Amino acid sequence: MRFASLGSGSEGNALIVEAGATRIMLDCGFALRETLARLARIGVDPAGLAGIIITHEHGDHADGVFPLARRFGIPVWATHGTLAALSELGIEAGAQANLIDSHAPFSLGDLEVRPFTVPHDAREPVQYVLSDGNRRLGVLTDTGSSTAHIEASLSGCDALVLECNHDLEMLMNGDYPPPLKARIAGRFGHLDNGASAAILAALDRRRLKHVIAAHLSQTNNTPELARTALATVLGCAPEWVSVASQDEGFGWREA
Numbered sequence: 001m002r003f004a005s006l007g008s009g010s011e012g013n014a015l016i017v018e019a020g021a022t023r024i025m026l027d028c029g030f031a032l033r034e035t036l037a038r039l040a041r042i043g044v045d046p047a048g049l050a051g052i053i054i055t056h057e058h059g060d061h062a063d064g065v066f067p068l069a070r071r072f073g074i075p076v077w078a079t080h081g082t083l084a085a086l087s088e089l090g091i092e093a094g095a096q097a098n099l100i101d102s103h104a105p106f107s108l109g110d111l112e113v114r115p116f117t118v119p120h121d122a123r124e125p126v127q128y129v130l131s132d133g134n135r136r137l138g139v140l141t142d143t144g145s146s147t148a149h150i151e152a153s154l155s156g157c158d159a160l161v162l163e164c165n166h167d168l169e170m171l172m173n174g175d176y177p178p179p180l181k182a183r184i185a186g187r188f189g190h191l192d193n194g195a196s197a198a199i200l201a202a203l204d205r206r207r208l209k210h211v212i213a214a215h216l217s218q219t220n221n222t223p224e225l226a227r228t229a230l231a232t233v234l235g236c237a238p239e240w241v242s243v244a245s246q247d248e249g250f251g252w253r254e255a
């Protein structure tokens with residue numbers, strides 16, 4: 001199983017995951033032309049995507065999904081709440097949409113897709129653990145706080161893409177208006193470096209070979225702070241922790 005990111009952050013997110021003959025996309029927050037350019041960069045033909053799974057309706061995750069799905073006839077999977085919220089925003093999924101149960105795993109070709117619910121200010125947000133039956137990739141972004149369910153879901157993974165949205169001090173001392181600061185730092189907002197490190201510390205990490213910090217704020221965080229927070233838990237050099245950038249994401253990694 002291998003995976004790559006087209007970009008990560010509040011301006012757009014998309015991850016590609018491949019197992020056996022199956023290649024899927026997780027979220028697409030980029031405009032069609034941008035998505036195609038980024039896919040080309042990592043050698044992915046969009047027509048070969050077996051599906052797109054969505055975490056939640058926020059634009060940085062969902063805006064690019066249906067333009068891409070319609071253009072190439074790619075089926076989409078999302079929770080009832082996510083599809084309802086998109087519909088209220090005027091985004092009609094049409095025939096491409098498949099409903100997922102946020103507590104039930106399902107198969108997409110050679111990939112097992114296991115959604116888990118998260119506290120975030122969206123209608124029915126989920127994050128995912130993806131597996132080829134042997135290796136497991138856990139993805140957690142857009143979560144305001146941790147839960148026992150999150151930690152049980154992510155324990156024992158071979159690879160983790162983990163939100164390090166902000167440094168709490170940078171956020172609180174920065175220029176954002178107070179209501180926005182409260183939303184981001186709230187229990188249904190985003191994970192700061194310390195909260196992310198605490199989740200990592202709570203997991204079974206015996207199989208863990210890849211840790212990638214993701215969804216970093218370009219205003220309220222730095223790659224160095226995120227790396228250091230996670231490396232402290234892992235007892236490794238900060239350079240061992242990768243960071244998914246907004247412009248580049250990250251290249252292919254073998255889980």
Ligand SMILES: [Zn+2]
Binds near residue numbers: 060
């Ligand atoms: Zn987001």
Ligand SMILES: [Zn+2]
Binds near residue numbers: 056058120122142
């Ligand atoms: Zn969000």
